[in-house]
Amino acid sequence: MKILLVEDERQLSDILAVLLKQNLHEIDAVYNGTDGEDCAMTGVYDAIILDIMLPKKNGIEVLRSLRRQGLSTPVLLLTAKSEIEDKIRGLDTGADDYLTKPFNSGELLARLRAITRRGSEFVGDELRAGNTSLDKNTHELRGEKGSVKLAAKEYQIMDMLLANSRQIIPKERFVEKIWGFDSEAEYNSIEVYVSFVRKKLAAIGSDLQIKAVRNAGYCLEAPSDAQTAQN
Numbered sequence: 013m014k015i016l017l018v019e020d021e022r023q024l025s026d027i028l029a030v031l032l033k034q035n036l037h038e039i040d041a042v043y044n045g046t047d048g049e050d051c052a053m054t055g056v057y058d059a060i061i062l063d064i065m066l067p068k069k070n071g072i073e074v075l076r077s078l079r080r081q082g083l084s085t086p087v088l089l090l091t092a093k094s095e096i097e098d099k100i101r102g103l104d105t106g107a108d109d110y111l112t113k114p115f116n117s118g119e120l121l122a123r124l125r126a127i128t129r130r131g132s133e134f135v136g137d138e139l140r141a142g143n144t145s146l147d148k149n150t151h152e153l154r155g156e157k158g159s160v161k162l163a164a165k166e167y168q169i170m171d172m173l174l175a176n177s178r179q180i181i182p183k184e185r186f187v188e189k190i191w192g193f194d195s196e197a198e199y200n201s202i203e204v205y206v207s208f209v210r211k212k213l214a215a216i217g218s219d220l221q222i223k224a225v226r227n228a229g230y231c232l233e234a235p236s237d238a239q240t241a242q243n
């Protein structure tokens with residue numbers, strides 16, 4: 013895997029870089045938030061390890077900006093023990109997991125494995141579930157009866173659902189990820205966009221269903237999940 017490491021403590025950064033290289037990962041290390049954001053936005057990384065306390069731009073701001081720009085690369089946040097509030101904000105802002113310093117190297121590697129295999133199957137630039145696929149480049153959604161191009165917000169919704177299939181995603185997560193943490197977007201905007209996506213899924217003959225879970229959020233269900241598991 014190609015990993016971006018954004019950590020300003022040189023000693024820790026160097027140790028992590030050696031560890032990750034020993035485990036056959038390719039590493040790019042940068043030492044402040046703005047460099048981190050610029051590198052991350054190239055989209056070439058399989059995972060990003062992001063410290064919270066960083067010079068120039070802190071990790072939470074970097075993460076928020078990445079998610080706002082639609083980057084879905086898995087992010088593992090590094091936090092100090094005293095930064096519990098940041099940790100919560102980080103997860104709400106779209107971090108996939110966090111690790112509290114000091115941590116053990118085995119745990120870091122395990123968390124990296126977990127965040128990069130989470131969700132649906134990645135086949136090149138496609139996300140797949142059931143009989144349906146989503147092209148991450150063209151934003152085309154394909155099913156048995158054809159394909160349809162998703163608008164930007166519809167794409168982000170479908171991308172989040174596919175990347176976390178069979179998990180309930182709270183409405184707040186959608187709002188924060190799509191409109192941004194400070195957004196005043198109403199939750200009913202999410203409902204409207206979800207209804208657009210549902211119509212498109214039906215139109216292409218998809219067997220996926222976006223289930224609304226009362227007072228909790230949305231969950232993607234694929235009837236063929238069970239069949240695949242049996243095979």
Ligand code: CA
Pocket residue numbers: 019020021063064065066
């Ligand atoms: Ca730091």
